[in-house]
Amino acid sequence: MHLNLTQHSKGNILVVDDTPDNLRLLSAMLTAQGFEVRKALNGKIALTACQIVLPDLILLDINMPGMDGYQVCQQLKADAQTCDVPVIFISALDDVLDKVKAFDVGGVDYITKPFHVAEVVSRIETQINLRSLQIKLQEKNFLLQEALDNLKMSQVKQIQNEKMVALGQLVAGIAHEVNNPISFIYGNLQYASQYVQDIINIIETYRQEYPQPNLKIQTIVNDIDLNFVINDLQELVGAMYRGADRIREIVLALQNFSRHDEAQMKAVNIHEGIESTLVMLQHRLKKTANRPAIAVIKEYANLPLVTCYASELNQVFMHLLNNAIDSLEESVIKNRQLLTTDYGLLTKPQIRISTKVIDLQTVKIAIADNGVGIDESLKSCLFDPFFTTKPVGQGSGLGLSISHQIVVQKHQGEITYSSSPGQGAEFAIAIPIKPAA
Template identity: 50%
Template sequence: MLLNNRVLAVLVFFKKAAIPAQPHLVELVQGVVAQAALLIQRKRTEEKLRTSEAKFREKATELEVTVEKLKRTQTHVIQAEKMSGLGKMVAGVAHEINNPVGFIVGNIALARQYFHDLLNLIALYQQTYPTPTPTIQQLRAEIDLEFLAKDWQKLINSIQVGAERIQQIVGSLRNFSRLDESELKPVDIHEGIDSTLFLLQHRLRAIGDRPEIEVIKNYAQLPKITCYASQLNQVFMHLLNNAIDAVENQPIPRVINICTTVETGEWRGKEELPQFSIPQFALVRIGDNGQGISEEVRSQIFDPFFTTKPVGSGMGLGLSLSYQIVVEKHGGELQCISALGKGTEFVIKLPLIPGQML
């Protein structure tokens, strides 16, 4: 069979006895051969098209995956830069606040002593001159000296409590941002959790008709964990904010449970463990007694920009960024355990590798 001067196939006919040439049979065979050649060529062309189409679809799929990865990476980089900028601003503000507050706290003791000395002086004058002039008697009645002496103690106490409260807030802000700990180093993650809770007190405590959200902490004896402290604090902030969102409109009791433990398990890190070492992990469980989430929502919960909150309540990046920090930055795991009507629990699993980088 020839098609465009190319041999597609060879047909061989056998006959036991010789027969004279029959033009009509030759013409018929030539027609069949021509049709068969066209059919073979068409099948080959279709097969090439199918192969090319499959390769094109594969390339298109790879391109879509690459573009999605680039978008996700760009989003995470932008969000990380925002958090870095916010951390620098927070650290700067904390430093500026801490200096004047330090002056206030440092001078409270002196103010107490000065006022005590003045009261002693007034008492001595009263003993020495028991009958004051009418002008002094009038001023003493106007200022109500006895009330002033008692109320001063309450006033100075309230100033001290307020100043110490500001110091606690500043300390929590500095602990949360931890700009001086941007590299891997051993830290106590309980401090990070407690600092985050302190910064969220305005959402947890009872205000007006809004009841308190109870936080139950059950901390185990954890070793210091080698990690990026400021990034882990971001994870705690995202997860605790989500837990508060889940219970703040629920009837009492409204409870958030935080539990930390150490467990052994299968090592999946890149580095080899020392000989005879047993892989250990720190687990942080943050759960709430809210309404829970469906399986459909749970399967998408770590996707960038996915959110079930109303417009303006968030971009849907918190859990996606948390997943990247825990899994990609620390070689850990972040799981969501939830069912409708049964609350939600997030489990952070971080490898413990003493003396090694993650």
């Protein structure tokens, strides 16, 4: 709100009084002092006049038929458009003025009839000046808040950029360092497996050709349980082969997750990004002493390639999946007094990941959990930088704000959520398949 001040007016005053003589007197008095004056004979007209042109101050008679001054003031203060307009009550000298009620309903001052010009003008100017100062303070507070919000967003952007560079370098470095020795192991295991099989064939041939070996050989065979060793050796080689193959998959997932060499937008398979992120979080999904394993239910649609910043979008998946896991862990803590050996109420913690195409132009990815949900009082703060519900030292408060920035600002999309306490939460990302230039 701004005061309606011009070069020729000290302020716009609305005078409300059911006595025409009082209206004329106050109008003449205030106009002569440089104010712009409007008049209203009752409360209903006054409320309508405020909606048409917002006054800078209202002089309001208390004793009026139909709607008295207190009731008019209450309605003014209940309306967001008029609640900040200062109201000075008018009362005849011999009327009973309920000063407590006058201030309780929102009045800032009162004057009594008969009017003294100097007193009326002084009280009006005081309130208009106060209102002007309040408006200036609000404007400065707004600018300060805007500057603070911009600073926070800059900090989030800088932190995100630094995190992405550091994470990309770390993951790419680990993948490179692990890839070389595991490729060596994986490649040589094929030969080792063949050599083991050759040796086993030789031993079996010896046993066939010499079914009755001497006592020394029989003793060694019995001591080491040769049949067990032969069978177990084959199992061990197979297990090592599968383990090495798993490490190769993890290295590939690390490389896909970081996409360190892809700084520009590129058409990618969204499902590959989700899968690589799940590999990174596999250790958090496993069964613990407090809960069963978290089931991941995938409802993937047939998606086209999506043009995006793959590594940054993977960061969003990482944040949302981590939050879902945290919510399920919190469910365990909140239900601990009810837990039994089969984990009580939380018998089936799960995360549901679904994807689909909307209007042939947008891809939607939804990540839902059946955890504790989000309290209604926290929903307005979820995407604020540095806001976190986690204990000190357990959360930076940047995950959702960074995700919001990546989805909304960098991908021209939107990120939304739905939740009810105790019913879990769902976060949904919608981004264009091909963003506008």
